[in-house]
Amino acid sequence: AFCVIPKPALNTEFLTLPKSDNFLFPCRLHRSPHLGTRQCARILEHWVEQLGPDPADYSTHSMRRTKATLIYRMTKNLRAVQLPLDHSKLESTVRYLGIEVDNALEISEQTEI
Incomplete structure (x- = not known):
C-alpha cells in the first residue's frame, strides 16, 4: 500500500x-x-x-534524468535544471540533457521542403 x-x-x-x-x-x-x-x-x-x-x-538515474528533461522542456531555463542536478558547469547540464541533438531534431521537424 x-x-x-x-x-x-x-x-x-x-x-x-x-x-x-x-x-x-x-x-x-x-x-x-x-x-x-x-x-x-x-x-x-x-x-x-x-x-x-x-x-x-526504470532506475534512480532515469528518474533524475526524466525530471531534469521535463524541467528544461517546460522552462527552457538551463539554470533551473543545473541547480537541482548540482552541476558546477552549465556545459555539463547541456551535455546531460543532450540539448543540441533535441534542438536539431525540433528545427528539422519544423522545416518543410
Whole structure:
C-alpha cells in the first residue's frame, strides 16, 4: 500500500529533524545514517514491479534524468535544471540533457521542403 504525504507536511517534518538525522530515508544499520545507492535501486525496482511496468526500464538515474528533461522542456531555463542536478558547469547540464541533438531534431521537424 502507498501512503501519500503532502509536500508541505513532508518539508516541515524533514526540516525539523536534528541535523544528524536529516535523512529522508535513514538506514536501519548503525554504521550508516542513510540508505545506500544499491538499496535505493532495490526499493525502486520493487515499487515498479508492484505497478506493472518492466523494472529494467526504470532506475534512480532515469528518474533524475526524466525530471531534469521535463524541467528544461517546460522552462527552457538551463539554470533551473543545473541547480537541482548540482552541476558546477552549465556545459555539463547541456551535455546531460543532450540539448543540441533535441534542438536539431525540433528545427528539422519544423522545416518543410
